[in-house]
Amino acid sequence: MEEQAVQTKKNPVLGLISGLLAKYKAEKPPKEPKRSRKEERERFKKRLATLTPAEQKYLKRKQFIDAVWPVCRALLVFGLCFVIIYPLLYMITAAFRTRSDMNDPTIIWLTRHFTTSNIKDAIKTMDFWHTLGNTLFINIGCSLVQVLTCALTGYGFGRFKFKGKNILFGVVILMILMPAQIILIPQYMFFRYFNPLWIYHAVTGNYINLIDTAFTMYMPALTANGIRAGLFIFLFRQSFMSLPKELEDAAYLDGCSPMRTFVSVMVPNAGSTFLTVFLLSVVWYWNDYYVSTSFFTNNSTIALQLKNLDASLTRIIFNNGNVKVNARELIVWMEAGCLLSITPILLMYIFLQKYFTEGIARSGLTGM
Amino acid sequence: MPRLNLSYEKKKGLYGYGFIALWFIGALVFFIVPVIQSFKYSFEDVTPDIGALIENWVGLANYKRAFMTDPDFRRNLTSVLGQTAWQTPIIIIFSLFVAIIINQKFRGRTFARAVFFLPVIIATGPVYAIITGDLSTSGTADADQFSTMFSANMVDELLEFIGIYGFNDKLTEILSTMTSDILNLVWKCGIQIIIFLSALQGIPTSAKEAAAIEGATAWEFFWKITLAYVSPMILVNLVYTIIDTFTDPTNVVMEQVLSIQDDWKYGLSAAMAWSYFAIVLVVVGIIFAIMNKVIYYDN
Numbered sequence: 001m002e003e004q005a006v007q008t009k010k011n012p013v014l015g016l017i018s019g020l021l022a023k024y025k026a027e028k029p030p031k032e033p034k035r036s037r038k039e040e041r042e043r044f045k046k047r048l049a050t051l052t053p054a055e056q057k058y059l060k061r062k063q064f065i066d067a068v069w070p071v072c073r074a075l076l077v078f079g080l081c082f083v084i085i086y087p088l089l090y091m092i093t094a095a096f097r098t099r100s101d102m103n104d105p106t107i108i109w110l111t112r113h114f115t116t117s118n119i120k121d122a123i124k125t126m127d128f129w130h131t132l133g134n135t136l137f138i139n140i141g142c143s144l145v146q147v148l149t150c151a152l153t154g155y156g157f158g159r160f161k162f163k164g165k166n167i168l169f170g171v172v173i174l175m176i177l178m179p180a181q182i183i184l185i186p187q188y189m190f191f192r193y194f195n196p197l198w199i200y201h202a203v204t205g206n207y208i209n210l211i212d213t214a215f216t217m218y219m220p221a222l223t224a225n226g227i228r229a230g231l232f233i234f235l236f237r238q239s240f241m242s243l244p245k246e247l248e249d250a251a252y253l254d255g256c257s258p259m260r261t262f263v264s265v266m267v268p269n270a271g272s273t274f275l276t277v278f279l280l281s282v283v284w285y286w287n288d289y290y291v292s293t294s295f296f297t298n299n300s301t302i303a304l305q306l307k308n309l310d311a312s313l314t315r316i317i318f319n320n321g322n323v324k325v326n327a328r329e330l331i332v333w334m335e336a337g338c339l340l341s342i343t344p345i346l347l348m349y350i351f352l353q354k355y356f357t358e359g360i361a362r363s364g365l366t367g368m
Numbered sequence: 369m370p371r372l373n374l375s376y377e378k379k380k381g382l383y384g385y386g387f388i389a390l391w392f393i394g395a396l397v398f399f400i401v402p403v404i405q406s407f408k409y410s411f412e413d414v415t416p417d418i419g420a421l422i423e424n425w426v427g428l429a430n431y432k433r434a435f436m437t438d439p440d441f442r443r444n445l446t447s448v449l450g451q452t453a454w455q456t457p458i459i460i461i462f463s464l465f466v467a468i469i470i471n472q473k474f475r476g477r478t479f480a481r482a483v484f485f486l487p488v489i490i491a492t493g494p495v496y497a498i499i500t501g502d503l504s505t506s507g508t509a510d511a512d513q514f515s516t517m518f519s520a521n522m523v524d525e526l527l528e529f530i531g532i533y534g535f536n537d538k539l540t541e542i543l544s545t546m547t548s549d550i551l552n553l554v555w556k557c558g559i560q561i562i563i564f565l566s567a568l569q570g571i572p573t574s575a576k577e578a579a580a581i582e583g584a585t586a587w588e589f590f591w592k593i594t595l596a597y598v599s600p601m602i603l604v605n606l607v608y609t610i611i612d613t614f615t616d617p618t619n620v621v622m623e624q625v626l627s628i629q630d631d632w633k634y635g636l637s638a639a640m641a642w643s644y645f646a647i648v649l650v651v652v653g654i655i656f657a658i659m660n661k662v663i664y665y666d667n
Contacts (some may be wrong), residue, residue: 049493058583065586073469077476081483083551087499088486090516143439153391160384162379168388171395177649179615182641185634186407187400189421203664222393233391258383280488289491290617305496329517338495349489353482 008267073208095119095336100311114258125312125333126152126305129338134342135302138214142221146232147226151270154236155262159248169237184294191216191295199212216295217285218300227291232277239273242268275355279348286345302341309337389664410638419550421634430639437609441640444620452613452651455553459609460602463557467564468594488558496555497618517552556612567601568594596664607652614648 030345044063048056089109097111104112122128157169193207194200201207210216220226224233243266249287251261267274289303296304305312313333318325410431413424470481476650490496499516571593579589616622621644628637 005641055583056586070474073474077469077480080554083478083484084486087516091499094516113541149390149394153388156384156387156391158385160380162381162384165384168392171400173398174403175395177645177652178399179641179645179648181615181622181629182406182638182645183399183402183639185629186405187398190397190402207500211399220394220398222390223398224391224400225394258380258387262387280524283489284492287490287495289494302496306498334498335516338498341493342490342495345489349482349486351656353485354478361464 042162090340092336094332095339097332099325099332102328102331117339118332120335121313121317122309125301125309125316126337126340128305129306131300131302132344134300135286137213138217138301139282142216142217142226143278143281144284146220146224146226146229146281147274148222149222150229150232150269150277151236151274152262153224153233153242155266157233158237158240172230172233175225176234180227180291184291188294194197212296212298212300215293227281227288232281235273235277236270239270243269272355273353279352282348283345306337306341309334331350391648404623405643406638409634410642412635412640413543414634416632416634426635430635431643434640434643444624445644447469448614448619448621449625449647451619455556455613456606456609458607458650459553459557459560460549462553463560464598464602465607466554466557466567467561470561471568473566479600484554484561487555488562491555491558516557558610559612560609563601563608564598565607567598573598579587599659599663600665603656604661606655606659610652610655610665614644 046060046365051059074333093109093111096114096115097107098115101107101111101113155173157165157172188211191210194210195207217226220229239282247260247265247269251265256264287303289307291299292301293307310330310333314328317323317333409423409424411427413426413429415422466484470477470484501516575593575597579593582593588634617626621640623639624636625644627639
């Protein structure tokens, strides 16, 4: 107040302005009265009249686009969603129809003979419940382990300086680029003739055969080398790099060890990345038939069972080809198998999709 | 004081090694050694035997066989390269478009996002192979006629609408294979849409406000603001799309490599896989070189 008084003495004009300003600030802005559409339009026209032609053109165009675009957008979104959902809808309808329906040209969507026998056949052929348990064991377990190990590695690359870091990170990039097919045979040999610490063979004269055991999936996951691990390490690195450095420094000053800092400061701040990586990891393990074909000879995962469904159907349900089924009729069984195998992961997606779709945008991806 | 500081930095560096140690052991066993071995295999005649592989050095014979004598390899290679060449730009443009749409606010956005990300959880597995018509492992039904994907042959419809029938068989065939697939490229866009979406959300509000004050139209905003901020992600997506198409186990080269592997001809399959990988690296390298000149980096 004193300062203001001094100013008023010195310069009356400035004092007047500041006084007015204070008065204006004190007053609440008047609420805009609600207007009808007609009034709104007239107001807009009046406003247009005061503007330059260029501004008029811009505003008119904007108004037009604001009116038309939502309609176009709705159509586009609807159409594209339809394209994606179409095969899934078809899967549901086809899985519950009899095989003769496939030869009936009048049936496109709705069946006349509702049946659950395809589903039952598929469950029997795929040994579904046993396989499901096995797949969950491999895929959820490996995903959890892999998320943890990749996070550790990503943190190491993102937040520490050490010699040879660039070369080692080059190896991570190479892991992303290299097709898994290239290194599969040496990996197979490693598991088939497993030689712990490279002395087991010399001592006992034997090898351990790990093929067909879950070790073939768990060992790479445990060392951050599982399915698409390179990509996950990369994501974690980006996400940890984008966190502010002050977080870490504060923890160090409080006497936290790096491991403690990682667990109690960094991990909670990278929650969305963890969720994203976990989901992608579960999905890719679930869908993988490529790596697991090589390491499993008996088909013990859902993806493998589905891949070999037609052969197993011929063997178990069609009695070694005694029942003649043409390829078009085979679709009903295949679609039933598909439906069975995507249902668990679809359920998981439906439960987590809110966090996934909203959280993914905030994850480390932006920092790339 | 500086000495103490140095020791702290050094200590931190050691912890860094600690954090990556687990990965390093794994990478050594499951990645680096296998990579070197398979590179060695590509110069050898490898026959499996009990307890080991019998390896005989044959020099470049495997590579010669892949490129000179093998009837399918070169053809498969060109077909995959061609397919990637026309699909990649479409996938990129399309996923950017979709990302821009689902970044806007409208009713049902959450549902739309959930649907657009749905391919991510399905498209890598055998379910995708089945719904695109690959019914059987024995190869009796590989034709597209069993595909249950949405299909609309727009080019044929358009040509018929205009009144042109079969003006050039070859051209019509090429066009119709392209357009019948084009809608289903949505299925290959999941990850790319996610990456673009996160990039779009990273556009600073100040840039948006500046554009609004200057009176930029949506069109100008796209070309001058969106594209600039998204350009680093275009590179990421380009590389991702190319790698994804090239390493997809259902593409013809990969199928051939795998079937040769199943015939126990490890040397030949390693040679094919390595020459294929070399081509991928060259393509990615060229794209990096070109894109690095166009990309705009904030800060």
